Amino acid sequence: MVPPDTTVSSLPHARWWRAGVVQAVSPPGVIDLGPGYLEPSLLAVDEVLPLYAEALTEFGPAALSYGHNAGAEPLRALLAARHGCTAEEIMVTAGTSQALTLLCTALGRPGRTAVVEHTCYDLARSIMTDHGLRLREVDADSEGVRPQALDRALSHGDDVAFVYLTPTFHNPTGTVAGVSRRRELLAVAARHGVPIVEDDAYAELSLGRTAPPPSLAALAGRRGVIRLGSFAKTLGPGLRLGWLEAEPGLIDTLTNRGQLVSGGALNHLTSLAVAMLIGDGRYDRRLAWLREQLRLRCETLVAALRAGLGESVVIDRPAGGYFVWLTFDPWRSEESLLAAAERAGVVVAPGSRFGSADGTHLRLAYSLNSPDRLAEAAARLAAAWRNEETLR
Numbered sequence: 001m002v003p004p005d006t007t008v009s010s011l012p013h014a015r016w017w018r019a020g021v022v023q024a025v026s027p028p029g030v031i032d033l034g035p036g037y038l039e040p041s042l043l044a045v046d047e048v049l050p051l052y053a054e055a056l057t058e059f060g061p062a063a064l065s066y067g068h069n070a071g072a073e074p075l076r077a078l079l080a081a082r083h084g085c086t087a088e089e090i091m092v093t094a095g096t097s098q099a100l101t102l103l104c105t106a107l108g109r110p111g112r113t114a115v116v117e118h119t120c121y122d123l124a125r126s127i128m129t130d131h132g133l134r135l136r137e138v139d140a141d142s143e144g145v146r147p148q149a150l151d152r153a154l155s156h157g158d159d160v161a162f163v164y165l166t167p168t169f170h171n172p173t174g175t176v177a178g179v180s181r182r183r184e185l186l187a188v189a190a191r192h193g194v195p196i197v198e199d200d201a202y203a204e205l206s207l208g209r210t211a212p213p214p215s216l217a218a219l220a221g222r223r224g225v226i227r228l229g230s231f232a233k234t235l236g237p238g239l240r241l242g243w244l245e246a247e248p249g250l251i252d253t254l255t256n257r258g259q260l261v262s263g264g265a266l267n268h269l270t271s272l273a274v275a276m277l278i279g280d281g282r283y284d285r286r287l288a289w290l291r292e293q294l295r296l297r298c299e300t301l302v303a304a305l306r307a308g309l310g311e312s313v314v315i316d317r318p319a320g321g322y323f324v325w326l327t328f329d330p331w332r333s334e335e336s337l338l339a340a341a342e343r344a345g346v347v348v349a350p351g352s353r354f355g356s357a358d359g360t361h362l363r364l365a366y367s368l369n370s371p372d373r374l375a376e377a378a379a380r381l382a383a384a385w386r387n388e389e390t391l392r
């Protein structure tokens with residue numbers, strides 16, 4: 001018996017949760033562990049509701065003008081204080097995807113190379129290849145990219161635009177690089193004179209009490225590192241708001257491009273609204289609550305999978321982010337695991353989508369369902385995959 005999907009229908013603002021308004025709606029009756037979305041009841045509707053009125057009251061017509069090209073100073077100053085840098089090292093963006101697009105236009109030229117992890121966020125790959133960049137993959141281990149592999153990838157003597165890394169709560173594997181691994185990666189990239197683009201979309205979503213290691217950008221004092229942050233995963237992707245940390249010279253280059261000179265700050269009013277939320281501590285209270293919600297969901301999913309699947313699958317319990325990464329015996333085929341999941345009414349993401357060619361992997365998001373539904377999904381998957389094993 002499937003627990004009723006109360007996540008959307010019971011919400012007062014839910015009548016517009018449908019295709020044509022939102023990017024994707026899960027099929028009825030199916031438990032969707034596919035995309036890296038927040039469950040509707042976890043999106044920050046109540047927190048965001050008063051913010052636009054507050055911002056318009058505080059900033060008046062300045063909130064509706066073209067904003068300063070690098071983003072309005074109030075948000076940049078707050079972000080600088082949170083991330084231990086100066087406001088000149090912060091640029092407001094319309095989220096990580098937009099920031100990566102901007103970097104590809106500014107640093108990339110068709111035919112140049114971007115170095116990426118062998119397994120990484122599939123849509124970042126799309127953004128890079130949309131700009132004509134060629135991708136070169138490097139091997140990773142349980143701490144992400146291996147420094148020797150990065151060194152080899154940067155030793156081809158060709159034109160590398162940047163290295164794209166996600167050292168914290170990696171999508172899809174959940175891995176975190178320790179401080180010494182981070183320092184080694186920084187040293188390799190610096191030796192080759194190639195900038196690192198650090199995608200830190202999940203950095204604020206630690207599930208434990210300990211914070212993740214300092215960002216690559218913080219360790220390097222932002223020299224040679226461009227860090228991308230986002231409010232998509234902590235408040236809601238519909239805000240289209242994020243930021244970029246980089247050396248002031250690069251920020252000047254980025255903010256003098258035609259798009260910014262013509263249109264001013266990206267998402268100006270929303271940036272002022274979110275500044276209201278951060279400024280008086282409401283954002284930090286929201287983060288603490290959200291981390292707890294995600295921790296509960298992660299623990300529920302992992303415990304139910306372990307109970308149902310035993311030792312037959314390696315289940316990596318992440319320290320943060322949205323995803324659990326499963327590693328199956330190499331003889332298990334991805335197609336048959338996906339087909340069995342589909343028959344059981346559960347959507348999961350294939351490892352191959354992220355470039356993973358070494359063995360059989362699946363990614364399960366715990367961010368998009370309630371704990372009850374996650375437990376139900378795990379029970380269905382375990383039954384389906386055990387059954388499929390016996391049918392072999």
Ligand SMILES: Cc1ncc(COP(=O)(O)O)c(C=O)c1O
Pocket residue numbers: 036094095096097098121124166171199201229230231232237241242
């Ligand atoms: C690693 C990573 N980077 C970036 C994004 C997209 O971020 P944004 O919504 O800020 O464009 C995602 C969303 O899935 C992600 O997983």
